[in-house]
Amino acid sequence: MAEKGDNSVARTAGMKEKQQTEVCHDDSGVSVRAQTIEELHLLQKKKSVATSPTKGALGAIATISEEDRQKQRLQSISASLASLTRETGPKLVKGDPARKLGSPKVYHHTPTFNVSDSALKFTHVLHNLSPAELYEQAIKYEKESFIVSSGALATLSGAKTGRAPRDKRVVKDETTNDELWWGKGSPNIEMDEQSFLVNRERAVDYLNSLDKVFVNDQFLNWDPEHQIKVRIVSARAYHSLFMHNMCIRPTPEELENFGTPDFTIYNAGQFPCNRYTHYMTSSTSIDLNLARREMVILGTQYAGEMKKGLFSLMHYLMPKRQILSLHSGCNMGKDGDVALFFGLSGTGKTTLSTDHDRYLIGDDEHCWSENGVSNIEGGCYAKCIDLSKEREPDIWNAIKFGTVLENVVFDEHTREVDFSDNSVTENTRAAYPIEYIPNAKIPCVGPHPKNVILLACDAFGVLPPVSKLSLAQTMYHFISGYTALVAGTEEGVQEPQATFSACFGAAFIMLHPTKYAAMLAEKMQNHGATGWLVNTGWSGGRYGTGSRIKLAYTRKIIDAIHSGSLLNANYTKTEVFGLEIPTEIEGVPSEILDPVNAWSDRKAYEDTLLKLGGLFKNNFGGFLNYKIGTDDKLTEEILAAGPIF
Numbered sequence: 001m002a003e004k005g006d007n008s009v010a011r012t013a014g015m016k017e018k019q020q021t022e023v024c025h026d027d028s029g030v031s032v033r034a035q036t037i038e039e040l041h042l043l044q045k046k047k048s049v050a051t052s053p054t055k056g057a058l059g060a061i062a063t064i065s066e067e068d069r070q071k072q073r074l075q076s077i078s079a080s081l082a083s084l085t086r087e088t089g090p091k092l093v094k095g096d097p098a099r100k101l102g103s104p105k106v107y108h109h110t111p112t113f114n115v116s117d118s119a120l121k122f123t124h125v126l127h128n129l130s131p132a133e134l135y136e137q138a139i140k141y142e143k144e145s146f147i148v149s150s151g152a153l154a155t156l157s158g159a160k161t162g163r164a165p166r167d168k169r170v171v172k173d174e175t176t177n178d179e180l181w182w183g184k185g186s187p188n189i190e191m192d193e194q195s196f197l198v199n200r201e202r203a204v205d206y207l208n209s210l211d212k213v214f215v216n217d218q219f220l221n222w223d224p225e226h227q228i229k230v231r232i233v234s235a236r237a238y239h240s241l242f243m244h245n246m247c248i249r250p251t252p253e254e255l256e257n258f259g260t261p262d263f264t265i266y267n268a269g270q271f272p273c274n275r276y277t278h279y280m281t282s283s284t285s286i287d288l289n290l291a292r293r294e295m296v297i298l299g300t301q302y303a304g305e306m307k308k309g310l311f312s313l314m315h316y317l318m319p320k321r322q323i324l325s326l327h328s329g330c331n332m333g334k335d336g337d338v339a340l341f342f343g344l345s346g347t348g349k350t351t352l353s354t355d356h357d358r359y360l361i362g363d364d365e366h367c368w369s370e371n372g373v374s375n376i377e378g379g380c381y382a383k384c385i386d387l388s389k390e391r392e393p394d395i396w397n398a399i400k401f402g403t404v405l406e407n408v409v410f411d412e413h414t415r416e417v418d419f420s421d422n423s424v425t426e427n428t429r430a431a432y433p434i435e436y437i438p439n440a441k442i443p444c445v446g447p448h449p450k451n452v453i454l455l456a457c458d459a460f461g462v463l464p465p466v467s468k469l470s471l472a473q474t475m476y477h478f479i480s481g482y483t484a485l486v487a488g489t490e491e492g493v494q495e496p497q498a499t500f501s502a503c504f505g506a507a508f509i510m511l512h513p514t515k516y517a518a519m520l521a522e523k524m525q526n527h528g529a530t531g532w533l534v535n536t537g538w539s540g541g542r543y544g545t546g547s548r549i550k551l552a553y554t555r556k557i558i559d560a561i562h563s564g565s566l567l568n569a570n571y572t573k574t575e576v577f578g579l580e581i582p583t584e585i586e587g588v589p590s591e592i593l594d595p596v597n598a599w600s601d602r603k604a605y606e607d608t609l610l611k612l613g614g615l616f617k618n619n620f621g622g623f624l625n626y627k628i629g630t631d632d633k634l635t636e637e638i639l640a641a642g643p644i645f
């Protein structure tokens, strides 16, 4: 600030001098090292470690230059995006088209002779951007994207807010015809190679018509021996950030050595499929081609399709290697005891595996191999309808910068999220990297499971809050895969209804359920794991009259399983389902442990119990002619482990 003395001088001096002294010279700070604004902006960002040359294994500068590496990467991406009919990849250039960098270096898959208009244009590639960069892209270019008060990125998934299982198709060729599960009950709806290629071309042409595409190169499976390299090409920053969070993120070094992906997703979800294409029954198609190692998404922007599409792939690849793939959460106690949490959507895998007193290995997709368990993913996908800080503190705290919040509603000014608001959908979701959970176990692997917990959200209110299962009962309930589907995750489901989904994930399995069941039985036997059935649904009456079992009680039940105290409790046996139920558990009112006691109308309870028993029997009828593995005795026991009345 000018001193008083200066002013008095200025007052007595002439006009010219006065003007000079009124210009404010702030000499107090050190001046900036730039002559122009552009230069100043250039100074702001320094070269990223990820894109600067790194030292090789022996400490020497890697022989391949940065320019060559970039070139190889763009050539690989151009090859991914090549049209199969024009035999040429697009002209690719790295970075955001909004940034003018003089004349860009352009890479091309193969030289074009037969020039089409599309071959003349550039497609910019935004490869493995960081969350901050993806935030900027989303906010600048996707008008449904906003930063909410916790720092998470809220966005909309468009018209679809759940998966579309009826639009998921798998190419049937000679190999898959023999290997996969087809027909009644199977999630694999067939399509032929030609129709797949039509959809692939449609997706590739759509993606190449854009100014820019996002490319994620990432991994699946924390078991290094069985890791799969995946590439996801998408058109939205939302999709890229979602997969950044959900798949395993490569280190800069792993990214450099990434090479050719094992599997590629073409997500052209904003663009519909063509109903005139053979097999298409709507504008949506999610197409898996195992021979080509590709998946094409048309007509749905719901990001869960990518997550679960890759899970389907793992359900094919892993069993081929004698590894069991599981729709389950997984955590580990301080003493190394591992628990698996199976269950259909909304039954509590994420909620119950995220336990402040235990290490989280993963919330949704795992492999069980000779080495133990490993998470397939690098992130979690939590339901957030009615999420509360008190009941689910770790999930609440994970909703911060970097997290994708799908389809939530927030205050337009404060940007506070209202988690109770289901105006957009019941299936609101948060996708965050697993390390956002404070006690995540990184790397996400663990020893063989000690407890196998089957979660069912029973809308009939007749299954006990917890029962101890024999191996045969565990297999019976695993193959049945019962729950009352909670509204929202699968499109078109408005309120809870009884659902049977083999292996607690029939929508994702590729082989016949008995193949997975046989592997589970063998592993549980070999490693002495105990099976449990936990009802996270209704008590004291069916949906409508009863109420959902308090999460606090379910947590106490789960604690008693983990600690081993429940294994040695006193048990009685229930009617119809023949389930062993404990007489008491610390922290849980004993009157709810036997469901009959929680109902005021005994007759209504018995009718409902028989009704559910009938639904189980009816469903299991489809499995009566199958053998579970090579063990005839076990197969018989499993058949006898269902409801008896």
Ligand SMILES: Nc1ncnc2c1ncn2[C@@H]1O[C@H](COP(=O)(O)OP(=O)(O)OP(=O)(O)O)[C@@H](O)[C@H]1O
Residues within 6 Å of the ligand: 343, 344, 345, 346, 347, 348, 349, 350, 351, 352, 363, 364, 381, 382, 383, 384, 385, 489, 536, 537, 548, 549, 550, 551, 552, 554
């Ligand atoms: N007793 C209970 N036990 C478990 N969850 C409960 C209970 N009562 C209410 N909930 C709620 O049920 C929901 C369980 O959803 P969660 O995200 O854990 O499902 P999920 O099994 O991981 O499904 P998906 O495979 O679709 O991700 C949560 O919103 C949770 O708050």
Ligand SMILES: O=C([O-])CC(=O)C(=O)O
Residues within 6 Å of the ligand: 162, 163, 304, 305, 307, 308, 344, 345, 364, 381, 489
């Ligand atoms: O896939 C989804 O949309 C969510 C999920 O985890 C499931 O349904 O099992």
Ligand SMILES: [Ca+2]
Residues within 6 Å of the ligand: 349, 350, 363, 364, 381, 382, 383
């Ligand atoms: Ca989940």
Ligand SMILES: [Mn+2]
Residues within 6 Å of the ligand: 327, 345, 364
């Ligand atoms: Mn799931």
